[in-house]
Amino acid sequence: MDIEKAVSEQMELISMGAVEIIPVEELREKIKRSIESSRPLTVKLGVDPTRPDLHLGHSVPLTKLKHFQQLGHQVVLIIGDFTALIGDPSEQDETRPVLSPEDVEANARTYVEQASKIIDTSRARIVRNSEWLAPLSFRDVIQLASKFTVARIMERDDFSRRLKENRPLGLHEFLYPLMQAYDSVALDADVEIGGTDQKFNLLAGRNLQKSLGKSPQCIITLPLLVGTDGVQKMSKSLSNDISLTDPPDEMFGKVMSISDEVMWDYYALISGLKPRDIEEIRMAVEAGEISPRDAKERLAIEIVKRYYSEKEAFSAAEEFKRIFRERKVPTEVPVYVLDPADFPDAKVWIVDLLVRVNFATTKSEARRLIHEGGISIDGESVRDVNLEVNPQDLKGKIIQKGKRTFIKIELK
């Protein structure tokens, strides 16, 4: 029978990059029934509109959602406008600023906009959880709470850890998993996806559905994307992130800067390519037919393409080659306008100039750069810290710092 084969094919795509699928057999069953009855599964992803700055890490679950969409399932993106007011304690920050409804609204819009670059939002359901959470009465909440035991909530290790370490743990934080779980009930979710840090919350949904006599959802956890440092999870505060608002060239460059090993995680989690295609590339690299550099270039192109266009992705690739392989000056160099009137005796001290154009924040740093041979003017390395130039002579010249920072001087 071809059904088994179809199920396996779906499972292959769904499992790609996933850390855990709980329980796997149950998911197979669901998919099988879905195919047999040609009734799509309801797949849920919840996002908290708590921040405006999204990065590639946020696209991991969205990419998985896209996989489901490709397989013809019904995906639901839940904007946690209600839960955002509490703040998921999963990250133990504690210092979470209270967001105004306007902020939440703005962030929600950004989120949907970014999501639309990955999933087909016209075929997805996009809902806000205030829709069903806001009307709940205190009595409803208590009734829901009775379905959970404290011991069970304490299974969550960040809760128990915080308690053990005598760090504050708000009662309201206990209710967070409950709210997220209720989302699953309200939607009759078949599958919920989330990061590994969400495992507990996802399981809470499954448990709550069971206690209310509904069919429990399967859960899929996905790894947290490693940042450009190759070690820690991607996060803006660690400044190892690739922001979705980074211009194409920068996004491309940052992807090229990830290590060869983590490139495969990126492929599996956010390239949008099929498992087979990725496997093919991987084999070719292992066989030495494709260099890791080229494989990474392909990855960078795929990623930039998602957020911009194919054209911009290719031109970013060209530019990258130009600067780093051929060591040439980029096609577009930012311009710094120098006013000769600032220099009455027609002399600019190189150290001052470097600070002026922001290549260094202090004169000491500027000196250091020169000592280290990191500065050149029109390709000629500057060695003399005391160098003085006539501003007129700088017109049209390109000053370079390190390998990738350029600025062109123009006169006022």
Next chain:
RNA sequence: GGGGGAGUGCCCGAGUGGUUAAAGGGGGCGGACUGUAAAUCCGUUGGCGCAGCCUACGUAGGUUCGAAUCCUACCUCCCCCA
């Protein structure tokens, strides 16, 4: 309410009276190499027109020829008991 501990450079973390602008690591920056802004190696990482000077070890005072190191007060954080 009682008892105890800690605050060091971007971050972590040594240092308990004198070559300490402060070990070591991380991160950043620069260089070499290369297949890339991978990996690896090397250098550098308070300020100042810098062979010198100034400012720095929670804050403010004090002891001393001399303090990040000792004393006093204050602030902040943490732990134990209630």
